[in-house]
Structures are given as C-alpha cells and as structure tokens.
Amino acid sequence: MWPAVLVAFFVSFLYLPAHAANTGAVDGLIATIAALYVVAVSVGLVRLVRGGVLRVAGSGDPIVLFGRGPEPLFDVRIRARWRLAAIGAGGLVAGTAVAGAGSLIGTAAPGTYAHALASLALGVNLALVGGVLVPAPGFTGWALMLAVADAAGTGFDRRVRRAARLAQLTGVPIFLSLGLAAAALGDPMLMLVGFLVAMFIGTQTSMAVGHDAIARFLRGRVLGDLARPVAGHADPDEPVEALMTRLPGSTAVTAVEAGGALIGAIGPRQLAARDRDRAGQRVSEIMVALGDVALLPAATPAADVPAAIGRHGFALVRGAAGLAYIEANDLLGQIQAGAAGSGDTAGGREVPVSGPLDERPSPRDHEG
Numbered sequence: 001m002w003p004a005v006l007v008a009f010f011v012s013f014l015y016l017p018a019h020a021a022n023t024g025a026v027d028g029l030i031a032t033i034a035a036l037y038v039v040a041v042s043v044g045l046v047r048l049v050r051g052g053v054l055r056v057a058g059s060g061d062p063i064v065l066f067g068r069g070p071e072p073l074f075d076v077r078i079r080a081r082w083r084l085a086a087i088g089a090g091g092l093v094a095g096t097a098v099a100g101a102g103s104l105i106g107t108a109a110p111g112t113y114a115h116a117l118a119s120l121a122l123g124v125n126l127a128l129v130g131g132v133l134v135p136a137p138g139f140t141g142w143a144l145m146l147a148v149a150d151a152a153g154t155g156f157d158r159r160v161r162r163a164a165r166l167a168q169l170t171g172v173p174i175f176l177s178l179g180l181a182a183a184a185l186g187d188p189m190l191m192l193v194g195f196l197v198a199m200f201i202g203t204q205t206s207m208a209v210g211h212d213a214i215a216r217f218l219r220g221r222v223l224g225d226l227a228r229p230v231a232g233h234a235d236p237d238e239p240v241e242a243l244m245t246r247l248p249g250s251t252a253v254t255a256v257e258a259g260g261a262l263i264g265a266i267g268p269r270q271l272a273a274r275d276r277d278r279a280g281q282r283v284s285e286i287m288v289a290l291g292d293v294a295l296l297p298a299a300t301p302a303a304d305v306p307a308a309i310g311r312h313g314f315a316l317v318r319g320a321a322g323l324a325y326i327e328a329n330d331l332l333g334q335i336q337a338g339a340a341g342s343g344d345t346a347g348g349r350e351v352p353v354s355g356p357l358d359e360r361p362s363p364r365d366h367e368g
Contacts, residue, residue: 221302
C-alpha cells in the first residue's frame, strides 16, 4: 500500500503542479485521478500480459494485475523460454505505450494537464522498458538474467554469480550521479541517499542470489527426498529436561503421543523458548499441537516447504512407513551442502493420527 501512497503524493503535490497550469481545484482533482490511473494501467497492463503468457504456458500461477499476487517471472520451476516470452511481451507492451505517449506529447500544448499526463505515461513506460535492462533485484532485468542463464543451460553456476556481482555494481553510477548532484547543489544529503541506494542494491542482490539457490535446490524434489525420521516419541507428561538428554542432535524434532496417537511435536525452536528457570516443565506445555503444525504427505513438492515451516520452524511429513520431519536449520544445512539428504522416512514407525489429513499434493507443482 505504501508505494501507492507515495505515488499519489508525488503526483498530487509535486508532479502535476510542476508540469501543468493550475486551472482550478476541480480540474486538478480530475487530473490527479487520471494520473493515478495512468500509472496503474501502465504497470498493471504489463503485469497482466506477463501473467497471461505464463498462464498459456500452463504454469498454474494466477494472472498478476496491478501488483497483487506473486510475481511468477522469478519462479525457476517455470520453463526459461516461457519466462523470456513473458518478459518480451511485457516489454513490447511498454514500448508501444512509449510510442503512443510520445505522439500525444507532440499534439498537447505545454502547460496543460493533457501534456502532463502524456509526459507521465511516457516516463512510467520508459521506466518499465528500462527496468528490463537493469540486472538487479526489484527490476525485471534480474528475472531476465536468470531466465537467460537457465535457457543457456548454465543453471546456478559461476556465470550467474558473475552476473550478480555486475548487478551489485549498478549502484555505483547511481552513487556517483547523486554525489555530483550533491556537490553542485551543496546538499550532502543527496550523497547519503546515493550511498543508501547503492548499499540497498548490493544487499538485495546478495539476498536474491541466496533465494534463487534455495529455489533451485528445492525444484523437482518432494518432501520425502528431504525429510528425516522423527527423533523418537515423547509422552506429554515427560519432563522437558529428560527429553533433551536423549535428543540425537540440535535440529531433531520429536513426536508427542498420548495413548498411541500423535497429538503434537517439539522442535528446536520450542526447546529454545522453554522456561529455563522453571524446573519440571512438561512436554505438553511447550509442544506444538497437531492442529497447529503442518502435517504433509511425502509427495508434497519441496518448493512448498518454506511456507510450511515458517511459523514453528518445522513441519511433519507422513511417509508410507512412518513419520518424518522437515526442520529449518537442517534443511538449510542440506542446501548449503548441496545434498538432498537421505530422504528416508522409513525409519519412523507408523503412528495413528488424531486429526484429519490432507493427502492432496500442492497445486504449485510446476514443471521446471
């Protein structure tokens, strides 16, 4: 919402007063509404066309309109050629809008709202076209760079990392430009803004490289490939200290049973949050109840793991022969090691579950 508020403020109080004659409050209000529509339609139409191309590709992603919903251009599970086609179609739409806005500028008289709106449309669509050429997170050029690397069969290798380093360098000309402007205007704050922008691009690029590496590791895998058998079973009345003495590792997840039925689980995050000053705290007091923790079939696409483990740090996986788990730190270790893990869910024993199960795999199982 905040980007829309900033755009509205810029258009209402800065852009229109500077580019058009103020012919009255009513005309100014109408022009402001029209200007906001120009921005929304320019951005939304490009995203709509991109989403339409990916829908034709059968990606299963919703068509993205006016910035709502996920941006599928960065989904490595979608074939690279379809991502390239979507980027090209969006760029063609923006380029056509640039040509149309340029012709309108030539026919509208300067100092009028019509001229101001045409200039705004030209600027917005030029920014959309230019964004394809900026290989940095937040710009379409980042998605283009990854799609080209995928289409060339390079995957996530040195060429992608080299391109990411080049993306970080895009902040340098921004910093230098604002530095020169600061020196010319005698305003040192502009140099600070340039430094912050350059630092933001650099850090966001590093984060995006990491996110892309995670997405590529999870691509084509299912939870059964990554899950590990639960580290034993605990009684709800068992003291937490006694449970901790028999845990096999710091990332282990323990199932909690009552009467032979699964009622919850305990992971590293719950153990870390226990009350250390309270003796005799019981497992039932810190466990995550079965209804609050994700319990997923082993055939669920691994790409859905981040959302499933985000709240409690782990998710339970029910395999054909037993109960297993996916834990955040353990998964991160598998990703860093570049290994899929044992994927052995047969080490756990079959446990009756006191609650409904959803055996359906995620609908976001896209073909890569």
